[in-house]
Amino acid sequence: MSTPTPEQVAEVRLLHTDVVDAVSEAVQGKRAVVELVVTCLLAGGHVLLEDVPGTGKTTLARSIAAAVGGSSRRIQFTPDLLPADITGTAVFEPASGEITFRPGPVFTNVLLADEINRAAAKTQSALLEVMAERTVTVDGVGHAVPDPFVVIATQNPVDLDGTYRLPEAQLDRFLMRVTLGYPDPEHEIEVLRPGSGAGVVEKVREVTDPDRVAAVRSALRHIHVADPLLGYVRAIGAATRTEERLRLGASTRALRGLVAAAQAFAAAQGRHYVVPSDVQRLAEPVLAHRLIPTRDALLAGEDPARIVADVVESVEAPRPVPA
Numbered sequence: 001m002s003t004p005t006p007e008q009v010a011e012v013r014l015l016h017t018d019v020v021d022a023v024s025e026a027v028q029g030k031r032a033v034v035e036l037v038v039t040c041l042l043a044g045g046h047v048l049l050e051d052v053p054g055t056g057k058t059t060l061a062r063s064i065a066a067a068v069g070g071s072s073r074r075i076q077f078t079p080d081l082l083p084a085d086i087t088g089t090a091v092f093e094p095a096s097g098e099i100t101f102r103p104g105p106v107f108t109n110v111l112l113a114d115e116i117n118r119a120a121a122k123t124q125s126a127l128l129e130v131m132a133e134r135t136v137t138v139d140g141v142g143h144a145v146p147d148p149f150v151v152i153a154t155q156n157p158v159d160l161d162g163t164y165r166l167p168e169a170q171l172d173r174f175l176m177r178v179t180l181g182y183p184d185p186e187h188e189i190e191v192l193r194p195g196s197g198a199g200v201v202e203k204v205r206e207v208t209d210p211d212r213v214a215a216v217r218s219a220l221r222h223i224h225v226a227d228p229l230l231g232y233v234r235a236i237g238a239a240t241r242t243e244e245r246l247r248l249g250a251s252t253r254a255l256r257g258l259v260a261a262a263q264a265f266a267a268a269q270g271r272h273y274v275v276p277s278d279v280q281r282l283a284e285p286v287l288a289h290r291l292i293p294t295r296d297a298l299l300a301g302e303d304p305a306r307i308v309a310d311v312v313e314s315v316e317a318p319r320p321v322p323a
Helices: 006-024 031-042 057-068 121-133 185-192 210-220 227-242 252-268 276-290 295-299 304-314
Strands: 046-050 072-076 088-093 098-103 110-114 135-138 141-144 150-155 174-178 246-248
Touching (some): 006 057, 031 046, 031 150, 031 174, 046 057, 098 141, 227 252, 227 276
Parallel strands (some): 046 150, 046 174
């Protein structure tokens, strides 16, 4: 596998910075979170934004769509939403007498799935194929969605009346789960200030296009990941599978996602190779939402994020080989 040129790495870093800067105009005081979401986008993954109401989840999702350009669609998930409302359906055309496929809103570059846990399980399952394979099958015929394609979903961990928990298969499709949290006092005052640009998605600049994002993703595949780093990622995954506080550890798909995210993160820092700190930084947002604690761990108040941190700390990171 060829190593990316310095120009390609510089292009990744520039694109990452441009999108983060543009989104940060509307989502203020959360640059680290925005950087994670943009890293997920460049890695080719989907992101789940989870937090209490009013913290800017939808604003962040819409701002990402505005900055990336291309097409974007928003679906407000509700209990009466049907799978065909997402994927599309075959319809009869009286004029021609033929049955044609009418694409649903999933045929877009950026799909905003707002409050995804308010739709029933059968509707949530309509996203399983397209999130994993980038195709939609209707009546036995596959239809490819545009490239790039990313799902940015939101859900609230509180106010659970009328919601449906996302199954493990659905959660495993999201490369990262990210929480925004409340802004610090300084930035919250700026958000409250009359005339502030915070939350004004209409003013977010379009700084790139889908073709540029697709080209950058292609270059990211060549970011170097040394064998000891791959062994480190595998050891972290194996440790979650034997962790007594978990009844379901990290899947192989989760570990592949961690490697891809680390490649994107490394390039965003201007490096053509991954280092252990990249893996350590991304382990929690990539792995925590895929893990299932045991009943005893839940009763003890154990948090999957804390468990991931403990696992990463327990696994020895590879050290540089002296020249």
